Amino acid sequence: MLNLILRRIGIAIPVLLTVITLTFLMVHSAPGGPFDEEKAVSAEVLAKLNERYNLDQPLTTQYFDYLSGVLVGDFGPSFRYPGRSVTELISIGLPITFELALYSILFALCIGVIAGVLGALRPNTALDYIPMSTAMIGICIPSIILGPVLILIFGIWLEWVPVSGWGYMPGDKILPIITLGTAYAAYCARLTRGGMLEILNQDFIRTARAKGLSETRVVVVHALRGGLTPVIAFLGPAMAGLLAGSFVVETIFGIPGLGRFYVEAAFNRDYTMILGSSIFFSFLIVTFNLLSDLVAAALNPKLRD
Amino acid sequence: MNYKIISICVLAFLLNSCGETISPVESSYETKILYLGNGTEPKDLDPHTVTGVPESKILMALIEGLVIRHPDGLEPLPGMAKSWDISADGKEYIFYIREALWSNGDAVTAYDFVYAWNRVLMPTLGSKYPDMLYDVVNAEEFNKGLIDDFSLVGVKALDAKTLKVNLRNPAPYFIELLAHYTTRPVHKATIEKYGTMDSLGNQWTRPGNFVGNGPFTLEDWKLNQVIRVKKSPTYWDANRVKLNEIHFLPIDNVTREDFMFRSGRIHVTGSVPTEKIEVYREEYPDQITITPYYGTYYYRININKKPLDSKLVRQALSLSIDREKITTKVAKGGQLPAFSFTPPDPNSYFPPTTLEYDPEKAKELLETAGYSPETLPTIELLYNTSEGHQKIAEAMQQMWKETLGVDIILTNTDWKVYLSKQTTGDYEIARAGWIGDYQDPKSFLDMMVSGRGNNQTGWSNEDYDNLLIKAANSTTQKERFSYMYEAEKILMDELPIIPIYTYTRIFMKHESVEGWNPNLLDSHAYQYISIKDK
Numbered sequence: 001m002l003n004l005i006l007r008r009i010g011i012a013i014p015v016l017l018t019v020i021t022l023t024f025l026m027v028h029s030a031p032g033g034p035f036d037e038e039k040a041v042s043a044e045v046l047a048k049l050n051e052r053y054n055l056d057q058p059l060t061t062q063y064f065d066y067l068s069g070v071l072v073g074d075f076g077p078s079f080r081y082p083g084r085s086v087t088e089l090i091s092i093g094l095p096i097t098f099e100l101a102l103y104s105i106l107f108a109l110c111i112g113v114i115a116g117v118l119g120a121l122r123p124n125t126a127l128d129y130i131p132m133s134t135a136m137i138g139i140c141i142p143s144i145i146l147g148p149v150l151i152l153i154f155g156i157w158l159e160w161v162p163v164s165g166w167g168y169m170p171g172d173k174i175l176p177i178i179t180l181g182t183a184y185a186a187y188c189a190r191l192t193r194g195g196m197l198e199i200l201n202q203d204f205i206r207t208a209r210a211k212g213l214s215e216t217r218v219v220v221v222h223a224l225r226g227g228l229t230p231v232i233a234f235l236g237p238a239m240a241g242l243l244a245g246s247f248v249v250e251t252i253f254g255i256p257g258l259g260r261f262y263v264e265a266a267f268n269r270d271y272t273m274i275l276g277s278s279i280f281f282s283f284l285i286v287t288f289n290l291l292s293d294l295v296a297a298a299l300n301p302k303l304r305d
Numbered sequence: 306m307n308y309k310i311i312s313i314c315v316l317a318f319l320l321n322s323c324g325e326t327i328s329p330v331e332s333s334y335e336t337k338i339l340y341l342g343n344g345t346e347p348k349d350l351d352p353h354t355v356t357g358v359p360e361s362k363i364l365m366a367l368i369e370g371l372v373i374r375h376p377d378g379l380e381p382l383p384g385m386a387k388s389w390d391i392s393a394d395g396k397e398y399i400f401y402i403r404e405a406l407w408s409n410g411d412a413v414t415a416y417d418f419v420y421a422w423n424r425v426l427m428p429t430l431g432s433k434y435p436d437m438l439y440d441v442v443n444a445e446e447f448n449k450g451l452i453d454d455f456s457l458v459g460v461k462a463l464d465a466k467t468l469k470v471n472l473r474n475p476a477p478y479f480i481e482l483l484a485h486y487t488t489r490p491v492h493k494a495t496i497e498k499y500g501t502m503d504s505l506g507n508q509w510t511r512p513g514n515f516v517g518n519g520p521f522t523l524e525d526w527k528l529n530q531v532i533r534v535k536k537s538p539t540y541w542d543a544n545r546v547k548l549n550e551i552h553f554l555p556i557d558n559v560t561r562e563d564f565m566f567r568s569g570r571i572h573v574t575g576s577v578p579t580e581k582i583e584v585y586r587e588e589y590p591d592q593i594t595i596t597p598y599y600g601t602y603y604y605r606i607n608i609n610k611k612p613l614d615s616k617l618v619r620q621a622l623s624l625s626i627d628r629e630k631i632t633t634k635v636a637k638g639g640q641l642p643a644f645s646f647t648p649p650d651p652n653s654y655f656p657p658t659t660l661e662y663d664p665e666k667a668k669e670l671l672e673t674a675g676y677s678p679e680t681l682p683t684i685e686l687l688y689n690t691s692e693g694h695q696k697i698a699e700a701m702q703q704m705w706k707e708t709l710g711v712d713i714i715l716t717n718t719d720w721k722v723y724l725s726k727q728t729t730g731d732y733e734i735a736r737a738g739w740i741g742d743y744q745d746p747k748s749f750l751d752m753m754v755s756g757r758g759n760n761q762t763g764w765s766n767e768d769y770d771n772l773l774i775k776a777a778n779s780t781t782q783k784e785r786f787s788y789m790y791e792a793e794k795i796l797m798d799e800l801p802i803i804p805i806y807t808y809t810r811i812f813m814k815h816e817s818v819e820g821w822n823p824n825l826l827d828s829h830a831y832q833y834i835s836i837k838d839k
Contacts, residue, residue, distance in 0.1 A: 030722075031721070031725050031726070033725065039434075039758075041433055045428075048429060048431045049505075081348055082351075082354065083349065155568050156567050162568065163568045163570065164561055164570065166530075251558065252558075254556060260529055268721070
């Protein structure tokens with residue numbers, strides 16, 4: 001197990017270094033700079049700003065300065081928000097994005113597992129077809145469409161829930177969670193159904209039923225444990241995907257998470273913020289994939305070697 | 306059975322979360338809190354370094370200058386200055402500062418203004434609007450580093466309550482400039498507690514640190530969420546202030562803003578989705594407002610590129626534009642076909658020229674210039690990615706093709722690329738827009754003076770420049786406007802820029818908001834705004 005962890009960390013370092021280098025080169029080669037504004041800034045002011053943010057140095061110097069900063073956890077100041085560091089912006093956005101991702105995955109699990117189990121228990125009946133077809137639709141609809149449709153129906157016409165915000169008004173978290181979680185709920189449902197169908201045909205389930213156990217006990221205690229393995233393996237990449245992919249939902253619902261800062265930084269050529277968030281998202285993805293591999297290895301001894 | 310219990314629990318959780326929520330707008334009849342859609346998230350709240358409209362709206366609540374913009378767009382009202390005297394030659398102003406307090410209880414003095422103007426003009430601060438004060442003696446020289454001694458600049462505190470300002474030329478619009486946030490005072494001790502006079506990214510603008518002298522105080526700033534300001538007990542005119550709080554919500558997406566207005570989250574929006582304008586005009590005529598705005602939508606021409614170096618070609622391009630059609634059929638937001646570069650101001654300067662639509666004359670001019678549809682090279686039209694700009698660009702492409710036979714290539718890029726292409730002259734024709742910083746033709750015409758940062762067309766005309774110098778030295782507004790009138794005529798004959806339409810401000814406003822009167826700069830002093838009782 002220790003070997004696996006060390007090996008993965010060994011791979012993660014060059015991956016992160018590549019991400020930093022490529023992102024650095026890309027942001028600096030994009031036309032337009034952080035201080036281009038509609039009201040043209042005078043050459044003197046521009047020179048002052050460039051000097052202040054170290055942009056007057058040769059690119060290689062800037063690159064190594066940046067790297068040495070990152071090594072000690074200093075991601076530099078944001079260009080978009082004077083007086084705020086990239087670390088501060090990440091620490092503002094991350095808890096919100098994390099909360100959104102976590103609730104979405106819980107929502108996905110609740111809905112997905114229930115639908116998947118029902119489908120597996122009554123295969124090829126309406127109880128199977130309806131949730132599974134809905135799941136298929138859920139996978140197909142992108143959140144950029146689902147979000148506004150949900151807002152229109154539940155926020156504007158029915159007036160049940162607020163249409164935007166995060167923790168600003170009661171109930172404003174519901175629509176973003178559903179929007180972000182739906183596609184993942186659909187995946188969970190299909191994975192659960194597949195896993196459960198396989199398990200329900202096993203001999204030990206037949207034995208359990210033969211012993212006269214109630215159907216609930218058979219399903220919840222015996223079948224679910226094995227049937228959910230594919231779902232658990234899916235959780236790591238799903239969590240990484242949710243964190244990195246939340247910016248669409250954050251934009252639709254005006255959620256002040258990290259995803260929005262990231263997109264905004266790209267449009268504003270906020271070099272340090274683009275780099276900082278790219279590094280951070282890469283780190284999260286690498287970490288969650290590692291965690292998911294560790295869980296899979298714990299469940300399946302064959303993978304440990 | 307278990308699934309049923311789980312399902313019921315989940316459903317109960319969801320329904321419970323919905324609860325009985327009263328919308329913020331509905332509850333504001335009691336709370337007197339105003340909720341505003343405020344565009345993009347402000348970069349900062351330092352009046353001397355910011356440039357954007359969202360920032361200016363918040364600063365209006367927090368810091369007050371010598372004068373206040375009139376709620377109906379008329380002459381500015383006394384603010385921190387209770388009155389002022391202007392010398393006969395129009396070059397010396399004496400301001401009498403009223404008894405007013407900063408939000409920490411300190412008195413506002415004339416020294417605060419001297420300090421603030423010194424700060425704006427410090428070359429090291431990197432302010433983007435130092436030119437607002439260039440009419441002051443030696444201000445430009447100090448800002449450009451030609452002199453180091455600020456005592457040579459024409460602003461002095463004669464005592465704590467008297468401020469003397471000497472101008473290098475009579476500037477009848479000077480009082481109007483003093484309503485702009487760049488000229489507002491800052492609290493010296495606070496600035497220096499968190500940094501130096503010219504340090505960028507000074508933390509004094511954070512809630513808890515901020516000291517202002519405006520009708521409201523900064524209570525909370527949650528990035529990308531809300532900026533909350535509260536009625537200030539120390540404001541000199543606190544009795545006039547009817548609102549308890551204002552919440553500025555950063556909403557950079559017009560569709561989301563529309564959803565938020567419709568669900569009672571905000572009282573006033575920043576804009577309305579183009580496709581909804583017609584519908585709302587019919588269904589909610591009381592809530593939609595369309596008023597003229599002090600801005601011009603125009604096309605910038607790079608006159609260093611062929612065939613645009615020819616004045617006749619530029620005139621032909623302008624004559625082939627059916628502006629009426631663009632405003633009524635394409636933009637559809639009540640915009641007015643542009644008269645000229647400066648938007649018409651019914652109370653003051655009314656631009657002299659008219660821009661005709663005459664396809665026949667356009668063809669003749671093109672021929673006189675020595676071009677025919679066959680010999681005209683392809684021209685590139687640059688705009689920043691946006692559905693609205695694209696529709697207009699496509700309409701122009703069609704009009705120019707039909708009338709002049711010229712092929713136009715449309716190029717759209719993201720905002721920063723678009724800006725950088727214009728700064729470096731890497732374009733042929735580019736879409737542009739300009740909103741006046743203050744209500745005076747100078748705010749537009751100065752931009753086209755030779756070599757100015759926002760000229761960006763390569764156009765330079767000595768007569769034009771001289772007329773604006775004469776205008777600056779005029780003592781009466783009438784004389785000044787007559788020079789500007791002449792300058793504008795030259796501009797509209799030479800056409801380094803082709804005006805298309807005068808902007809309108811289109812927004813939704815809830816019926817409970819009172820005192821939000823339309824004016825050309827769309828500027829609303831919050832002490833005149835109230836929320837009515839139910």
